[in-house]
Amino acid sequence: MKNIVKDYLPKAALILLIFSIICGLFYTLAITGIAQLLFPDKANGSIVEVNGKKYGCELLAQQFNDEKHMWGRIMNVDTETFTDKDGRPVMYASPSNLTPAGETKGKKTDEKRMKELVADRVAMIKKANPEQAGKKVPVDLVTCSGSGLDPGISVAAAKYQIPRLARTTGKSEKEIQKIVDKYTTHKFLGIFGEENVNVLKVNLALEGILKS
Template sequence: MFSVMSKILKEDLPKAALILLIFSIICGLLYTLAVTGISQLLFPDKANGSIVEVNGKKYGSELLAQQFNDEKHMWGRIMNVDTKTFTDKDGSPVMYASPSNLTPAGETKQKDKGELKEDEKQMKELVADRVAMIRKANPEQTDKKVPVDLVTCSGSGLDPGISVAAAEYQIPRLVKTTGKSEAELRKIVDKYTVHKFLGIFGEEYVNVLKVNLALEGILK
């Protein structure tokens, strides 16, 4: 038994350690450097987070939603925003969004007036409140249905885009609050609409951050 252990320690262990070191260097260092270098060379914008930067100022990532709720901006999807849990190094609150895990089925242990509520009922109440909020902000569209993506959270809680229908729904309000014509607004929406990949895969969506930066004159 002792001789077997001694052989392992003297012969097999150094070999195993050498193999571990070699593959750690190849997979952990060389591969990482190669992938990072190639991505920085071929896709520098995407490799660095798809940051929207104008004249040296960074306005956020085009892949992450930001919350807009004033009348002069286009609104994105509903966000569950938490500004109390996280702070930066200076102690200032950092906005953090999370998805809603409510589903039309099942039961949640969240209580309301001492009674358990079903997810379906709670969702209906939340959506009703959101519909009322959207209709109040867009009184010109009271005769039209509110697009579903304006009253529901995305899976990530940080979806950067809305449907073309949801963007179109807000145009009458933006005509009134921004002073831009309907044609100007439609041109902006069209410019920042992301189309289906190869015209087949995925869905068209409007990037809300870019539209709002265009409304402010930051993006052209």
């Protein structure tokens, strides 16, 4: 037994050291270097930076709820849009046990609660966009994504807000449509996925920070 330990332990330790250096150091440096060379923006977090100032990550949503900006989907961290009857904030997009099938003791069913939340959101969207009276509110403006941090909305949801933005920003609908078109990601190969409008980039363009 002593001979086995004496013969193989140094070799095993040496192999461990070699592969630790190769996989833990050289491989990591190589992959990081290649990423920085070929995809510097993505490798550094897809940060939207203009003139040295960072405005956020284009892959993560930000909360916009004033009439001069385009609104995105409901966020996981939204605690201000809704409150319960006691005035306490409701984290509408956060993980919860609210399901159409569930029910809490002495309270409304989860299905009713969810319908109330969506109805409140629809009312808020319609109030902010009176130009679209009689038109259906795009579903992604009243629901959250799986992560609750989706940075984009559908083209229909973006177009729904164009008349309001024209009214509040002083830009023409044609100018705003141009901005929406510029920051729309189209289907991959024209087939896969859905068209998606990046809300943060549109709002930065509306402010004149990004090119329109």
